[in-house]
Amino acid sequence: xxxxxxxxxxxxxxxxxxxxxxxxxxxxxxxxxxxxxxxxxxxxxxxxxxxxxxxxxxxxxxxxxxxxxxxxxxxxxxxxxxxxxxxxxxxxxxxxxxxxxxxxxxxxxxxxxxxxxxxxxxxxxxxxxxxxxxxxxxxxxxxxxxxxxxxxxxxxxxxxxxxxxxxxxxxxxxxxxxxxxxxxxxxx
Amino acid sequence: xxxxxxxxxxxxxxxxxxxxxxxxxxxxxxxxxxxxxxxxxxxxxxxxxxxxxxxxxxxxxxxxxxxxxxxxxxxxxxxxxxxxxxxxxxxxxxxxxxxxxxxxxxxxxxxxxxxxxxxxxxxxxxxxxxxxxxxxxxxxxxxxxxxxxxxxxxxxxxxxxxxxxxxxxxxxxxxxxxxxxxxxxxxxxxxxxxx
Amino acid sequence: xxxxxxxxxxxxxxxxxxxxxxxxxxxxxxxxxxxxxxxxxxxxxxxxxxxxxxxxxxxxxxxxxxxxxxxxxxxxxxxxxxxxxxxxxxxxxxxxxxxxxxxxxxxxxxxxxxxxxxxxxxxxxxxxxxxxxxxxxxxxxxxxxxxxxxxxxxxxxxxxxxxxxxxxxxxxxxxxxxxxxxxxxxxxxxxxxxxxxxxxxxxxxxxxxxxxxxxxxxxxxxxxxxxxxxxxxxxxxxxxxxxxxxxxxxxxxxxxxxxxxxxxxxxxxxxxxxxxxxxxxxxxxxxxxxxxxxxxxxxxxxxxxxxxxxxxxxxxxxxxxxxxxxxxxxxxxxxxxxxxxxxxxxxxxxxxxxx
Numbered sequence: 001x002x003x004x005x006x007x008x009x010x011x012x013x014x015x016x017x018x019x020x021x022x023x024x025x026x027x028x029x030x031x032x033x034x035x036x037x038x039x040x041x042x043x044x045x046x047x048x049x050x051x052x053x054x055x056x057x058x059x060x061x062x063x064x065x066x067x068x069x070x071x072x073x074x075x076x077x078x079x080x081x082x083x084x085x086x087x088x089x090x091x092x093x094x095x096x097x098x099x100x101x102x103x104x105x106x107x108x109x110x111x112x113x114x115x116x117x118x119x120x121x122x123x124x125x126x127x128x129x130x131x132x133x134x135x136x137x138x139x140x141x142x143x144x145x146x147x148x149x150x151x152x153x154x155x156x157x158x159x160x161x162x163x164x165x166x167x168x169x170x171x172x173x174x175x176x177x178x179x180x181x182x183x184x185x186x187x188x
Numbered sequence: 189x190x191x192x193x194x195x196x197x198x199x200x201x202x203x204x205x206x207x208x209x210x211x212x213x214x215x216x217x218x219x220x221x222x223x224x225x226x227x228x229x230x231x232x233x234x235x236x237x238x239x240x241x242x243x244x245x246x247x248x249x250x251x252x253x254x255x256x257x258x259x260x261x262x263x264x265x266x267x268x269x270x271x272x273x274x275x276x277x278x279x280x281x282x283x284x285x286x287x288x289x290x291x292x293x294x295x296x297x298x299x300x301x302x303x304x305x306x307x308x309x310x311x312x313x314x315x316x317x318x319x320x321x322x323x324x325x326x327x328x329x330x331x332x333x334x335x336x337x338x339x340x341x342x343x344x345x346x347x348x349x350x351x352x353x354x355x356x357x358x359x360x361x362x363x364x365x366x367x368x369x370x371x372x373x374x375x376x377x378x379x380x381x382x383x
Numbered sequence: 384x385x386x387x388x389x390x391x392x393x394x395x396x397x398x399x400x401x402x403x404x405x406x407x408x409x410x411x412x413x414x415x416x417x418x419x420x421x422x423x424x425x426x427x428x429x430x431x432x433x434x435x436x437x438x439x440x441x442x443x444x445x446x447x448x449x450x451x452x453x454x455x456x457x458x459x460x461x462x463x464x465x466x467x468x469x470x471x472x473x474x475x476x477x478x479x480x481x482x483x484x485x486x487x488x489x490x491x492x493x494x495x496x497x498x499x500x501x502x503x504x505x506x507x508x509x510x511x512x513x514x515x516x517x518x519x520x521x522x523x524x525x526x527x528x529x530x531x532x533x534x535x536x537x538x539x540x541x542x543x544x545x546x547x548x549x550x551x552x553x554x555x556x557x558x559x560x561x562x563x564x565x566x567x568x569x570x571x572x573x574x575x576x577x578x579x580x581x582x583x584x585x586x587x588x589x590x591x592x593x594x595x596x597x598x599x600x601x602x603x604x605x606x607x608x609x610x611x612x613x614x615x616x617x618x619x620x621x622x623x624x625x626x627x628x629x630x631x632x633x634x635x636x637x638x639x640x641x642x643x644x645x646x647x648x649x650x651x652x653x654x655x656x657x658x659x660x661x662x663x664x665x666x667x668x669x670x671x672x673x674x675x676x677x678x679x680x681x682x683x684x685x686x687x688x689x690x691x692x693x694x695x696x697x698x699x700x701x702x703x704x705x706x707x708x709x710x711x712x713x714x715x716x717x718x719x720x721x722x723x724x725x726x727x728x729x730x731x732x733x734x735x736x737x738x
Contacts, residue, residue, distance in 0.1 A: 032276035
């Protein structure tokens with residue numbers, strides 16, 4: 001009996017020391033990790049709205065899975081919105097940062113993360129593909145195979161359609177959130 | 189001299205991947221590019237060197253009945269340290285390696301060296317063994333990673349090294365490519381050994 | 384040792400056949416289909432086939448020289464492999480595509496296991512799987528219709544000329560099976576239109592085009608009729624045996640009849656299974672690839688199981704999988720299962736006492 005208590009005691013000591021060390025290191029790295037994550041999101045938003053000076057959250061849509069941000073210029077006037085559209089593609093969740101102008105046409109999109117097939121769906125991260133979405137409006141969000149103008153990635157219609165539909169679905173629910181901010185808009 | 193042999197044995201003669209066939213899961217999973225291979229290799233080497241040294245130090249304090257859980261706690265701690273530090277300072281590589289960093293805990297090379305070497309040898313030799321084995325693992329990953337990246341993407345470390353007319357053999361950076369390249373390399377090593 | 388060789392109970396009949404004569408006759412049987420491809424797609428299909436054959440033969444000779452074993456390229460097996468690989472390609476492929484496929488098929492698919500007779504999977508199909516995984520855009524997209532003789536029969540690329548003009552693009556630029564696949568996705572095509580097109584597919588006219596080969600597709604699968612001619616010759620010579628292809632095709636027929644319609648079970652017309660048999664690579668696969676002696680079961684019951692298994696996997700891929708065509712993967716998967724099938728279907732020797 002005493003022997004088994006000793007075994008437990010030794011293990012206890014080892015785990016206590018280990019968790020102590022881990023906690024100590026965590027206190028250093030945690031803020032950096034948090035900061036990195038914030039910075040990454042901020043950079044992604046700036047990527048689709050380069051001219052914006054600040055972003056502020058104006059509400060959530062799609063059961064609070066998507067947070068919509070308003071992009072504002074130096075003088076606080078509204079220049080557009082950004083949100084992160086997510087949808088399952090061929091083999092992974094495709095996350096697309098979307099930047100809208102205040103007239104709801106697309107300024108730019110940026111694929112933030114995906115794990116689609118290399119060489120096919122993964123080509124959606126190429127700038128040539130993402131540029132095709134610029135200036136499109138809700139009604140034009142249609143892949144060429146379905147009769148629209150967005151040229152699908154060769155051999156990866158599913159990925160193209162996923163990205164298009166993820167943006168479209170977010171669009172569908174955007175209205176209520178935007179109404180709240182319209183009033184704050186600075187008239188020029 | 190003996191120490192030097194202890195260091196280099198993991199490179200070819202007792203290479204953890206090609207000869208001992210240990211740690212194959214990360215080998216197959218992260219070698220789609222050289223950058224990932226180096227990141228994974230260095231992380232594993234770090235864990236291996238430190239876990240070997242700690243285990244060598246405390247080997248006499250641990251009753252043999254609970255040595256495996258004790259080793260695992262030590263290894264898991266170092267893996268968690270690597271995970272946190274990488275996430276903080278190298279977020280890009282951390283994102284690519286993803287799940288495979290925490291999985292270093294169950295990488296057979298590390299527990300294998302702890303059990304087979306560090307628990308029977310002194311501190312210096314254990315550290316040397318850990319470093320050597322870790323670098324051998326890294327070397328194997330880099331070799332597989334380079335072949336796959338050159339064939340499958342026409343690149344090395346992200347730089348295009350083949351002419352633009354080269355149409356990449358996509359299968360090399362997909363999962364089957366990992367099995368093929370590793371299998372062929374293992375076969376060639378056996379062929380050489382048996383000659 | 385006797386357990387390995389005595390598959391069925393004695394007496395055994397000896398036949399005067401050799402690997403060499405078998406392989407050359409298979410090559411001969413494939414020739415009519417190649418001629419059809421030249422007629423429909425142009426001389427380019429012959430060129431591609433020759434590239435594939437040359438690459439296969441040279442690779443085999445080189446590999447055998449390196450392994451220091453007798454060089455056996457004259458037995459014709461490499462020729463057949465090279466031919467089948469080119470048959471699986473689009474006629475617009477670059478020259479290096481059949482070459483890469485043949486090199487892979489011969490080295491990884493065959494010689495690395497110890498040469499002919501030791502390969503677990505059909506080398507040609509493995510070569511094709513390698514090409515599809517490596518260059519998916521070159522091997523699965525952009526099928527060309529038969530250009531020079533396009534108007535020989537009045538149908539166009541897929542016999543779907545008289546369709547309503549507002550049908551989305553995908554429908555008119557794909558292979559017949561690509562069309563059949565697209566119909567199942569409501570995101571691409573509306574239900575009503577899908578039904579109209581479906582009726583067009585399951586139509587004697589379409590099937591006639593499929594049979595003679597005036598369709599878009601890869602080199603070797605283009606003319607079902609001429610492939611059947613070659614298969615009939617091989618069957619007459621007892622080189623291929625009927626159990627695998629018959630059970631394979633029958634399974635596809637039944638399953639497509641039951642599940643193939645777009646309005647639930649049994650909603651397909653009886654012509655839809657016929658369409659599925661002549662479209663794509665089923666005839667080529669069932670008669671020339673699934674029957675490969677090395678990679679198919681040796682027992683009679685095993686051959687039925689093998690054929691039915693291929694049929695089930697093919698239909699599952701065609702109806703619900705990610706690709707329009709599933710013949711090659713179904714045969715590869717069943718190839719892997721062959722040792723297992725053989726193990727469980729060994730006939731009991733007559734008169735053996737149960738221990």
